[in-house]
Amino acid sequence: MIRLILVDDHTIIRDGIQALLSDVAELEVVGQARNGRELLDMLPHTPADVVMMDLNMPELSGFETMPLLREQFPEVRVLILSMLDHEKYVHQILTAGALGYVLKNAGKEEIVHAIRTVASGRPFLCTEIGLNLLHKAIEAPSSGGPKKPNDLSNRETEVLRLIAEGLTNAEIADKLFTSKRTIETHRQNIIEKTQAKNTAALIKYAMETGLLA
The missing domain is CATH 3.40.50.2300 (Response regulator)
Structure with a gap:
């Protein structure tokens, strides 16, 4: 309960x-x-x-x-x-x-x-906030900010956005038509690149770097 x-x-x-x-x-x-x-x-x-x-x-x-x-x-x-x-x-x-x-x-x-x-x-x-942040990220000019070290790949960025929406690894795998193990690998790569200790830190990283803002 x-x-x-x-x-x-x-x-x-x-x-x-x-x-x-x-x-x-x-x-x-x-x-x-x-x-x-x-x-x-x-x-x-x-x-x-x-x-x-x-x-x-x-x-x-x-x-x-x-x-x-x-x-x-x-x-x-x-x-x-x-x-x-x-x-x-x-x-x-x-x-x-x-x-x-x-x-x-x-x-x-x-x-x-x-x-x-x-x-x-x-x-x-x-969903509405997630989509708004995603649209802003897409519309932002590529030169509109300093280059970040350890940049995420397009797929890792997509996975991070879905993590920020609260989806589990299994749910992300279903949404991206891939395996849960693949998503777990992406998640580990994201953690290593961002040096985030947990999911909340990942979302904070994404927002502070402009990925979700």
Whole structure:
């Protein structure tokens, strides 16, 4: 069972999401909070696996709450649910420690997938943000930045983008019509080239180098 707390200053959003998730067997909404302050007050007596949190909130915003969560409740995984789709906000909050980011216009299937992915400890970016970042990367002029050492191959870049979307090795293999072992090899090559220690570090590398921004 995945225990979930919803954090948003709009009651209709919280209640709507709770109703949306009511028939998902492995999810249980154990609490609601209007802002980061209420969340921090709630967590000591309401244990949760995942917090799904808005960014723009009064008293204590998502940006302000994130470092406090990392310090006080490092075991809680954070999924951002926001209307802010600019890559700088995505980068800022993921760097601060959030594990996933989904837009409020996402459908039920994607929201449930995001919660499951984050609960399992894997990063998640919703499809719309992933596509926007991909389009920007494609449209960016080839000379628009310094050459990076240990450049990734086209296939490795493609694999890294899918990792950033929260896909598993098996899911990436299916999407690229190749074997899981091949994807594992690509992933290891990416880790060696970027010197990233884990998946979150890989995504941070991709965003900081402009690959996903």
